[in-house]
Amino acid sequence: MSLIRRLRPRRGERELLLYNSETRRAIDRIAMATHPVVRERVVFGRNAPRLSIRAAIALSSSFSPCSPSGIPVTGPATMSAGDFTRREAAVVARVRTPRQAQAFVDSVAYNTESDGPSARTFRGVMHTGRAHCLEAALCVATILEPHGFPPTLLDLRSKDRLDHVLFLFEHRGHFGTVARSRDPGLHGRLPVFRTIESLVRSYMAPFIDRTGRVIGYATYDLRNLRGCNWRLSERNVWTVQRALISNRGRRLGMSNDQYRRWHRRFLRFCDDHPGEKPLYYSGRERWMSTGPRKAA
Numbered sequence: 001m002s003l004i005r006r007l008r009p010r011r012g013e014r015e016l017l018l019y020n021s022e023t024r025r026a027i028d029r030i031a032m033a034t035h036p037v038v039r040e041r042v043v044f045g046r047n048a049p050r051l052s053i054r055a056a057i058a059l060s061s062s063f064s065p066c067s068p069s070g071i072p073v074t075g076p077a078t079m080s081a082g083d084f085t086r087r088e089a090a091v092v093a094r095v096r097t098p099r100q101a102q103a104f105v106d107s108v109a110y111n112t113e114s115d116g117p118s119a120r121t122f123r124g125v126m127h128t129g130r131a132h133c134l135e136a137a138l139c140v141a142t143i144l145e146p147h148g149f150p151p152t153l154l155d156l157r158s159k160d161r162l163d164h165v166l167f168l169f170e171h172r173g174h175f176g177t178v179a180r181s182r183d184p185g186l187h188g189r190l191p192v193f194r195t196i197e198s199l200v201r202s203y204m205a206p207f208i209d210r211t212g213r214v215i216g217y218a219t220y221d222l223r224n225l226r227g228c229n230w231r232l233s234e235r236n237v238w239t240v241q242r243a244l245i246s247n248r249g250r251r252l253g254m255s256n257d258q259y260r261r262w263h264r265r266f267l268r269f270c271d272d273h274p275g276e277k278p279l280y281y282s283g284r285e286r287w288m289s290t291g292p293r294k295a296a
Contacts, residue, residue, distance in 0.1 A: 083232055088126055095143050098169050098178050099288060102188045104143070105136040105180045106292045119236040121229070133165045136180035138240065140167040141222055142231045144178075151222040154196070155244050156203055160211040164203070165244065168196070168219060175199045181291065183209070184277050188288035197252060204254050206281050208262045210270075218249030 084092060095104050111118065111130035118124070118135070122142035125131045131139055141151035144167070154168040154177060164186055166179035176191030177199065185206025193199035200217045207214045220243060222230055228239035254262075269278045279290070 085123075085126075088123065088232075091126070092143055092146055096147050098140075098144065098149070098167075098171075098176060098188065098191070101140045101144055101167070101178045102288045105131060105140060105178065106187075106289055108136070108139075108180065110180065110182055111135060117236075119238050119241055121231055121233045121237055123232045123234055124236075127234075131180055133180055133186075134241065134244075137165045137167045137178075138222075138230055138237070140178045144169070145231075153220045153222065153244065154200075155218045155220065155247070155249065156200065156207065156214055157216040157218065157249060158207065159213040159215050162212060163244070164207065176288065178288070182277075184279055184290035185281055185287070187291050190286050190288050192286050197250075200252055201254075202283055202286060205262050206278075208259065208266055210267070213253065213259055215253045216249045216251040218244070218247045220244055220247050 091104070095101050108125060109130045111120075111128070111132040113132065118132075120128065120131065120135045120138075122139045125135055125139045137153050141149075141153070145151050149169050152168045154166045156164040156166070158164070164179070164181065166177040166188070168175065168177055169191065170176075171191035173194070174191040175193045175196055176189050178188040179186060181187055183206060186203060189199060189202060193202065196217070196219065200214065204214045222240070225239065225243055228237055230237050230240050253259075265280070266278060269276075269280070284290075
């Protein structure tokens with residue numbers, strides 16, 4: 001049993017040591033702790049601990065929100081046992097890792113917003129069976145939060161203002177993502193990137209289409225969001241979208257020469273293979289998915 005991290009709690013709060021353990025005893029220890037201040041990190045692969053529906057909800061309810069810097073954020077517990085429907089709770093109990101979460105969002109049809117713009121939560125996605133990138137990221141954040149993954153979004157900012165939003169996670173000091181997209185190169189990434197910047201760079205070439213070009217990125221911890229039930233609201237959560245737009249980010253992009261080369265290659269591919277999506281990018285071994293086998 002290895003110690004992950006020890007953080008200084010706020011005055012009057014308990015101090016919690018979070019261990020990387022697959023035992024029920026460790027899960028119970030976390031679930032029974034009141035208002036712990038923790039920096040969560042959990043097992044990524046098939047060795048992830050199996051949680052019952054009740055344990056998953058109890059584990060989620062025990063977390064005290066923290067900002068990205070680890071500073072505690074005051075607020076109520078994330079969820080209670082009565083918040084999930086049985087169908088939602090079954091998904092939370094079954095989907096325990098980022099890889100499983102990627103498979104889950106791949107199984108959901110892509111939301112083309114044919115009925116108008118939307119910003120659905122996990123509950124909305126479960127009801128409609130469709131999700132675009134932001135909705136999938138909110139869905140994954142809700143599903144994986146009870147399993148110890150902080151609900152953090154990665155916003156890839158584009159020159160044409162059609163940003164791509166992903167769920168960001170860390171595993172053993174490396175970063176990865178879970179995402180849904182119509183383009184095969186914009187789905188999730190395995191946790192093999194030492195920095196968020198290197199992770200973002202892996203998306204730059206696949207991001208390029210007729211108008212798209214990554215010009216920067218930003219991360220956002222959803223636990224800092226107030227007055228918005230981004231987890232289970234039955235309405236559109238436009239507050240999340242506004243928070244991402246107003247969130248300060250970092251400029252990052254490829255050179256103009258590189259962009260022009262990739263852009264010309266994309267246009268040639270579209271002319272030679274109408275209706276198809278390019279898969280000529282390097283580094284595909286680091287992709288977690290290329291999307292569903294059959295286009296939604």
